[in-house]
Amino acid sequence: MEKFQYGYFDCRNRPPPILVKHMQNDRISATAAQKLCLFRLFPIIFNDFIHDVPSMIVYKQLREILDLVLSIPFRKQWIPVLRDLCIGFHESMLLYFHTKMVPKIHFVCEYDKIINDYGPSIRQWCFRYEGCHAYFKKIALRSNNFKNVPKMLATRYCLKQAFKLSQLNRMKNLHYAVRITNTQRTSFTTQIKNILLDHFGRINPEKDLIQCNKLFHENVEYYRSSVYVLDLRDPDEQPIFAQIIYILKNNEKWWFIIDTLETIGYDESLCSWEVKSMDRFSLMDPHHMKYYYKGLDIYELKNSSFVSFTARFTLY
Template sequence: MENFQYGYFDSRDRPPPIQIKHLQKDRISATVSQKLCLFRLFPIIFNDVIYTLPSIIVYKQLREMIDLVLSVPFRKLWLPTLRDLWAAFHQSMLNHFPSKMTPRLHFCSEYDKVINDYGPTIKQWCTRYEAFHSYFKKISLRSNNYKNIPKMLATRYRLKQTFISCRTVQLKTIDQTTVIQKVKNNFFDNLMKQTLIHHFGNISFSKDLQQCKKFYNQNVEYHRGSVYIMDFVNVHETPRFFQVVLILKMNYKWWLFVDLLETTCYNERFCAWEIKSMNNYSILDPHRLRYFYKGLDIYELENSSFVLFNARLTLY
């Protein structure tokens, strides 16, 4: 686990190494985002040993439940599926981990009712509160002062943030870039040059184009080498991915020079989508992208490329 190479976006939530004392206490010391990252990448990190365990069925059932719970929008026809998954997951826990059954596990049985009454649960989760609370817990440990931490969080930190929010715009409406530089002619092959000329016309690559490493547009970060969801294909709503090759500026406007990837299949073993590059280049306007506004990392396993995320996406 310590030698695993996390991607650009996943490295921000890189979980700490799992130690023997964590296994003995049945508890991992990590934040919510770090635990979610570890849960999502679990089949990738431990791909050589995980599927030799009979209890892997527990992970797969829980993974399908979480993918549904974190989906926005959520189809009502998924509610029976979520209910059936809970029943199967509960039985698998009784078969493989009967001593690990806790009262909190019963909360999973309420998700279908909560979603049916109040909509997607992801709009109600308290991850941001946990992030604020984690900050104050660190201060309490260092200062040795544990007096009413939640009150201090509510009356000081949140109140201060409210005052700041009244004077500033939380969502950025302007474009931001980092590491802007000129484009070199020798970077493009013939297929890339044809794509650029077809879109921009007859231009000088070194004089008319600029590139950057990262581009922020409408609070979405586009990073070179990362993968994003473009749209869906066929009736099964298979996601179509693209990889950002370059972020180019032409006539005061930024464009994404991308490689449209081929989605091979969904790999049940790694709980990830297998993708393949076909050198199908295109130029996209970042303002027109509307699915899953977060970059994904590519992981190489068994001479194949995979991307994975926690959600079941749909057209409506």
């Protein structure tokens, strides 16, 4: 686990090493975001032996439940499926981990009723609360200030927000680029040169184009080599993935050179989508990449590429 190479976006929530004392206490010391990252990448990190573990069915059932619970929009036709998954998960826990049954395991069986009465549960979750709670807890422990703690925490948080807004200036500038460099003519392949020629005409890439590694566009972060969901295929709602190859700017406007990946299929054992590059390059406006705002990382495993995320998409 310590040698596993996390991607750019997952590296922010990289979970700490699991020690022997954690296994003895049945508790992992990590934040909610780190635990979610570990849960999502669990089949990829431990792919060498998960196929020989009979209790892996518990993870797969919980993973399918989480994919449905975190879906927006949520189809009403999924409620019976979610109910069956919750019942199956409860039975599997009784079979394999009957000594680990806690109240949260029983609460899972109520998801279908909650979603049916109040809508998608992701609109009610407390994930951001957990993130803020971890921040305030860290500040309270490190400051050693026990006099009027609420005022101290509120002041620190206000100063932090003011500093961020003054640095990024997000309220005034919708584009914020990081690591801007000049482009080199030799860095583009012939196919990409033809795409630039068809769109911009005859230009000098070294003078008329600049590039960056990271772009914040309308508060969405785009990073080179990361993968984004462009759309869904109409018949089977299979995601269409695209990998950003270059982030270019011409005449005060940013453009993406993307590679539309071929979606091979969903790998049940790894709970991930297998993708493959077919060198289908194209030029795209950032406004057209808003289907799913989160950037995804590609992981290489057994000479194949996989993309993992916790959500189920639908066309309506």
